[in-house]
Amino acid sequence: MEIIKLNATNSTNTYLKNLIKEKPIADLSCVWALSQTQGRGQQGASWVAEPGKNLTFSVFKKFDQLPSEYHFLLNMEVSLAIFRALKKLYIPDLAVKWANDILSAKKKICGILIENTLHKEYITASVIGIGLNVNQLFFNDLPNVSSLQKIMGHPFDLEEVLLLILHELEAALLSLSPTRFEEVLDEYHMHLFRKDKPSTFEYPDGQRFMGYIRGVSHNGQLQVEQEDALMSSFSLKEVKLLY
Numbered sequence: 001m002e003i004i005k006l007n008a009t010n011s012t013n014t015y016l017k018n019l020i021k022e023k024p025i026a027d028l029s030c031v032w033a034l035s036q037t038q039g040r041g042q043q044g045a046s047w048v049a050e051p052g053k054n055l056t057f058s059v060f061k062k063f064d065q066l067p068s069e070y071h072f073l074l075n076m077e078v079s080l081a082i083f084r085a086l087k088k089l090y091i092p093d094l095a096v097k098w099a100n101d102i103l104s105a106k107k108k109i110c111g112i113l114i115e116n117t118l119h120k121e122y123i124t125a126s127v128i129g130i131g132l133n134v135n136q137l138f139f140n141d142l143p144n145v146s147s148l149q150k151i152m153g154h155p156f157d158l159e160e161v162l163l164l165i166l167h168e169l170e171a172a173l174l175s176l177s178p179t180r181f182e183e184v185l186d187e188y189h190m191h192l193f194r195k196d197k198p199s200t201f202e203y204p205d206g207q208r209f210m211g212y213i214r215g216v217s218h219n220g221q222l223q224v225e226q227e228d229a230l231m232s233s234f235s236l237k238e239v240k241l242l243y
């Protein structure tokens, strides 16, 4: 697995997407930057991380015609690979918050941004961007965010953590197959944050409601049971899980 290490770039996802347009690159190549000037998050948000203290990297994966309906399988595999790597570092109380935030002790420590190249109805390549808070200690105005150092009380070697994640990611991506969907979904459900607990959700207009997360559907929609056993499915754009 080739690692391209940069001091700074706008966004490792953008850098890698440009690179694959320029020349063929090896499968599972990784671009790692010590700092990003325009880190990107889910839903058009920005991803801000203190330079040199955190991991911001992107991995390239080619697919031999993965039907696009399996994009959520890819999401789950990536989340679970990071989950396994963090478990090996003894990070406590890990959970996956739908769709693919990784939490420790209810605080977000990792975010994932996957950008797919589609050809007809197939995913032919993906750029998997991962932002992991490692040694950052202060998060202004973000009470629900933490880092490995804040949780464990000691700093971590960035490269060691990176290699551990890449190792788990490689194993997960190389074995990714639609035939394993149910198995992967079961594992994802086991670690799903607030599953079967009373939770509060918010619509984009600010209106809130209460419900129970019962699971995630095959296309990645959150299945929520509301009053009177009414089941609804939501996409990330439609609803936000507050607590």
Ligand SMILES: O=C(O)CCCC[C@@H]1SC[C@@H]2NC(=O)N[C@@H]21
Binding pocket: 010, 011, 012, 013, 014, 036, 038, 039, 040, 041, 042, 043, 045, 047, 055, 056, 057, 058, 101, 110, 111, 112, 113, 129, 130, 131, 132
């Ligand atoms: O939780 C999120 O909103 C997703 C955050 C993803 C951030 C990572 S950092 C490395 C890669 N490059 C980016 O610009 N974004 C992803």
